[in-house]
Amino acid sequence: MTTQSGTEQTGSTEQAIRFSAKPIIVASHPRSGTHLTIDGLRHFFCETYQKQRFNQPVHDLYINLDRLEPDHQFYIPPERMTQLFERCRKRVIVKTHGSVQADRVGPDNRAFAQGILAASDIVYVVRDVRPVLVSYMALRPMKYPDSPTEISTFLKTDLDGYGPPAAAWAAHVNGWLDRPEVVEVVKFEDMRSNYEKTIADLGAALGMTRNARPIRVYPKPRSIVENKLRRLLGRQLSSSIDNLRMKMTTPKWKDVMSEGDLALIREQAGDTMARLGYAWS
Known part of the structure; x- marks a missing residue:
């Protein structure tokens, strides 16, 4: 990798990106608080804040690395992603739910x-595995209509060749936490209990400067009409619209998980939960 003259070699002899500033990766397993983190970074710091233009969708204010996956609904090739990076004069926020090996992007795009x-700089967002898996189970039928919607069955299902959900979650977490570029690990629960402090501490860890905007959780739109109106006006404050788009309802894990379910999760992900400091109570 070269870093001369502001150019970062991306691992390909044919494709290099000229970054204006060091990007920030926000990585997480799905349903862990990704957009709470992205919104905190993009709203409240001088180095990352971008004013949303008229009719600009909010997801255009960060880059989704997973769009390099060949089967992604909004796939873009490396050449187009390079343009997205190079047009931004600030620190780019990059989202990914992919593995630390970036294996889903395929051999042509992996390097x-x-x-x-x-x-x-990498920020990894974590959440207690139990609500993660219940929420993920509710999410998957949008892309995979045959995905199980009963938790005991879901927990025994091989997910796309990555093994059962709890084991796949543990592998995802451990793989990212072992990466040396990880600057900060952010807990979803900390954002829920004290968003202002958690985001301020994250910005400080990344060496960024607070702007004048007060740190707060911006509400999600209350309806599809409101969401479209905000997008038209360039005022789409929250980048997360999953529950709105899918009208998704997620039960509490305590209401759907049996003792057998919890024992299986603990067997497959207990060490990782302990590594993150989560209790089983």
């Missing part, structure tokens, strides 16, 4: 994706 990861 490019891995080069971006190596050139960035």
Whole structure:
């Protein structure tokens, strides 16, 4: 990798990105608080804040690395992603739910994706595995209509070749936490209990400067009409619209998980939960 003259080599001899500033990767397993973190970073710090333009969708204010996956609904090639990076004059926020190996982007794009990861500061967002898995189970039928919607069955299902959900979660977490570029680990529960302090501490860890905007959780739109109106006006404050778009309802894990379910999760993910400091009570 080279860093001369502001250019970061992305792992390909043919494709390099000229970053204006060091990118920030926000990585997480799905349903862990990704957008709470992204919104905190993009709203409240001088180095990352961008004013949303008229009719600009909020997801255009960060880059989704997973769009390099060939089967992604909004796939873009490395050449187009390079343009997205180079047009931004501030620190770019990059989202990914992918593994630390960036294996889902395919062999043609893997070196490019891995080069971006190596050139960035990485923030990893975590959440207690139990609500993560219940929420993830509710999410998956949108993309995979045959995905189980009963928790005991879901917990025994092989997810896309990555093994059962709890084991796949543990592998995802441990893989990212072992990466040296990880600057900060952010807990979803900390954001819920004290968003202002958690985001302020995260910005400080990344060496960023607070702007004048008060740190607060911006509400999600209350309806599809409100969401479209905010997008038209360039006032789409929250980047997360999953529950709105899917009308998704997620039960509490205590209401759906049996003792057998919890024992299986603990067997597969207990050490990782302990590594993160989560209790089983």
